[in-house]
Amino acid sequence: MELTWQVTQPVTSLKRFLNDQGVSHRVFSDLKQSGTIRVNGQGVTPAVTLNVGDAVAVSLPAETADDAVATSHEAINVVFENRDWLVVDKPAGLNVVPGPANRTDTLVNRIKGYWLDERAENQVPHIVTRLDRFTSGLVWVARHRLANSLASQLQAAHQVDKRYLAVVTGQLADDHGLIDAPLASDPAGYNQMVSPDGKPAQTEYWVQERFTNATLVKVQLHTGRTHQIRAHFTHLGHPLVGDELYGGPQLGQMTRQALHAQSLAFTDPFTHEQRSFVSEPPADWQQLMQSLTKE
Numbered sequence: 001m002e003l004t005w006q007v008t009q010p011v012t013s014l015k016r017f018l019n020d021q022g023v024s025h026r027v028f029s030d031l032k033q034s035g036t037i038r039v040n041g042q043g044v045t046p047a048v049t050l051n052v053g054d055a056v057a058v059s060l061p062a063e064t065a066d067d068a069v070a071t072s073h074e075a076i077n078v079v080f081e082n083r084d085w086l087v088v089d090k091p092a093g094l095n096v097v098p099g100p101a102n103r104t105d106t107l108v109n110r111i112k113g114y115w116l117d118e119r120a121e122n123q124v125p126h127i128v129t130r131l132d133r134f135t136s137g138l139v140w141v142a143r144h145r146l147a148n149s150l151a152s153q154l155q156a157a158h159q160v161d162k163r164y165l166a167v168v169t170g171q172l173a174d175d176h177g178l179i180d181a182p183l184a185s186d187p188a189g190y191n192q193m194v195s196p197d198g199k200p201a202q203t204e205y206w207v208q209e210r211f212t213n214a215t216l217v218k219v220q221l222h223t224g225r226t227h228q229i230r231a232h233f234t235h236l237g238h239p240l241v242g243d244e245l246y247g248g249p250q251l252g253q254m255t256r257q258a259l260h261a262q263s264l265a266f267t268d269p270f271t272h273e274q275r276s277f278v279s280e281p282p283a284d285w286q287q288l289m290q291s292l293t294k295e
Contacts, residue, residue: 137261
């Protein structure tokens with residue numbers, strides 16, 4: 001595949017110009033080794049001098065499927081796909097990436113099978129937004145290295161809007177709040193914990209509905225730490241319903257953390273279109289909501 005840009009202002013080097021377009025150092029190295037770079041239709045080296053008005057085009061070879069990754073032909077729920085992106089609605093209980101507990105039927109294994117079946121040009125999924133195994137909802141996948149590089153730049157610039165729904169135990173006092181507390185791995189377990197030695201983490205929430213023993217909140221992540229929502233609400237004394245790792249009790253037969261990646265929005269760096277996606281909570285979530293008694 002090929003991407004093109006127009007030089008609109010003086011630049012110091014090709015590398016700097018491409019970096020400003022979101023092409024990472026790693027992708028630039030790949031371009032030098034196995035890709036092609038053209039300026040005004042002519043093949044050039046990375047040492048080329050760019051001038052205002054030049055048309056810069058880069059292309060990388062197709063990414064073939066990794067033989068070390070198992071192929072699964074189990075179905076995936078595709079919300080959106082085009083040349084650059086795939087957005088999937090992930091069910092609770094499905095791991096996103098292969099690991100010791102499951103190497104053959106994760107979301108990555110299923111996407112590999114899906115792309116092999118449709119003979120996609122690029123067959124290596126780059127996971128942009130990863131979810132815990134028992135969190136349901138939207139997962140954003142880049143379909144090639146350049147897309148992954150641009151998505152990473154959007155996230156670093158806080159230009160990706162991710163919203164979650166969560167049901168936390170007890171009554172939250174405030175209708176709106178920002179949890180600003182650094183998180184670190186608990187040396188005594190698999191959980192995360194608030195610690196002055198941790199990495200900065202900010203979670204914003206808005207109360208949607210209150211029940212006698214739980215609160216429904218909409219959550220926006222301003223950082224992307226492991227277990228961030230789960231650990232932050234536990235720190236407030238309100239662990240998520242069904243979250244065994246963090247001490248959240250089971251309510252309404254919800255046997256996993258009551259957390260759902262509901263929406264995703266970003267400006268597409270390739271087309272400059274606004275992309276917005278929404279996922280409806282699954283059946284176990286609906287059952288939980290029906291079992292709760294309003295305040």
